[in-house]
Amino acid sequence: MNNSTPILSDDLLARYLASTATREEIEQVQAWLDASPDHLDELKGYRKLWARSGMMGSQQPAIDTNAAWEKVRSKMQGNEVPDVAEAETLPLPARRRFSPAMWAAAVVALLAVGFGWFYFYNTQSPKMMSVSTQENTLEEVLPDGTKVLLNYNSTLTFPEGLAGDSRSVSLEGEAFFDVVPDAMHPFIIQANGTEIKVVGTSFNVKAYDEAVRVDVKSGKVEVRKSVKVMELLPGEGVEVQSDTAFVTLSANPNAAAYGTGVYDFRAAQLGEVVKSLSQGYHAEVKLADEALAECRLTGRYEGESLDATLSIIAESINMTVSKKGNSYVFDGPGCR
Template sequence: MNSNVHIPDDLLARYVAGETTPDETRQVKAWLGQSAGYEEELLRFQKIWEAAEIIKPVAEVNVDAAWKKVSSRFTVQPAINDSEVTIQNQLPFTTHKNDDAVRPLRSGKSPSNFRFWRAAASILIVMGLGWLGYRFFEKANEPAIANVLKTQQKTTEQTLPDGTKVFLNQNTTLSFTDDFGQDTRTVVLKGEAYFDVKRDENRPFIIQANGTEVKVLGTSFNVRAYDQKVNVAVTSGKVQFSTPRAKTLLVKNETATAQADTIIKLPVVDLNAMAYRTKVFVFDKTNLGDVVASLREGYQTDIQLSGRLKNCQLTARFERESLDATLSVIAETLHLQVTRKGQTILLDGQGCP
């Protein structure tokens, strides 16, 4: 934070959640009173916290009866990973020479004016050559992106040159140099991917994603970076997550979100956020609106919910089930109707039982 008086992130998190003690509340308010800019900092912090969509506890329903009723209609098969990946090889950066000539101005101006324009043209030429030289040096020192892994509407699993396994979600691009780096193993991510990094004490594995950096030696974690909000969830080992102005260390079962140079640690890892890879969904007294959002992401299917049902609650676990089986159990449990309209699936009903 851009302040002379340090306020810990966890104190601001408790303040935003309304869980501070009276003394802590006074401390935050005193900090806010020092500068108008601090209120903007707190507002940005609050927006990121609210975007985390932490699970809210509510009443349970009986899923077992629903399972028994619909299980005879479905034969459970292991989920098959339909993969679709494009691998592009690109040439290293090249610098093109500018062959345009600089011609002197022809006019009826006096010799003194002519000397002025000739001097100005000379300055421009020197500046132009200097700029071209700078750009040549800059390009020569940029990493040459030679390999691109790209998915569209399906997911895929790939093994990188160092032995690291990466599972790419749909609409994701992963780029890395041809030699994969000498001192570091650096990749650039746009989208979402789960990494199982092969350990190498001498070459850290670095992911650059929308202005953030994730640095590890060898561990397993998920990175979601479709937009300026970047989320990292760790399933094993340690991860260093940083922005230009903040840095934090994450260990197993910890997650954090970064946006606008601010990093906020969240209470737990949302396993449903990685269901695009695992096809495992765990709902514990979860709002049906959040359930549908998780299923939509995990199955890459357009699933819509009637507005009056979004606050209904579900406690259930689905492990590598087909989408039809999962929706049938939910519909039977909460007395819903499942309707397909083209590529869209609609869940509707009278309300919560």
């Protein structure tokens, strides 16, 4: 430094270059620069040495200014003369007072940026998840705790986290739903153009083709297609055949037997029995004579194999059951 003028301490210059000086210290450096035009050239040279020492632009949270200044000073003692002509111009700190209007503008800008990020993160389409079956059944627990039992050849699609104002899923195939209650976030199923809306209930939805069937076990279910809406209670069912054709049915108590393995028949016609068994066991069960369809059966069968279940039923109604090819066939004298 120039010995004809007061010399600032090494520590002060180091803090100034490292941008850690206090306001008073910045004012001292400013006064020193104002005292002589040569001081600016000297500071430019020191800044270039500082940069070559690898200390400028550091992203570390804390800077050891003493060590940095020692590194610069060692270069100076090694007769490395700063090239003032090539040195970068050092922007000098400026004191600025912000008016109320400027503060208000800054606040508005920060709010706008914050809202922009909030809007961005909350309007992005969530990642879609799906679970599928082929020749198997599958039980899936959704993020909200709702249990879904998928039948053969079925696919359930839902947004990751199942977040949003409504818990919306789509179904292709068949599934039994046991929905966790949440009055603020209704559970909605889209199936072949039909919407099934619930809050907390258990029910079965079959949507393998255009027609959609809903059987309610508990709670209340709203079924909608186009402008037509129907509300179902426990024990009720409906088959939606078109925008306006809603066929009201009694709920099939064995609609979910494909997953539970439980078949409960109460004076059920044999025609309905073989239909339920065919669907639940994914096998072909038939009657040798359509006249046998009117026979009635009462019984509960749980966790049995298809062969065992058919044998028990045949014995209880005085019939025989045989396997012909891939089909099981009931035969007998008929009902008395």
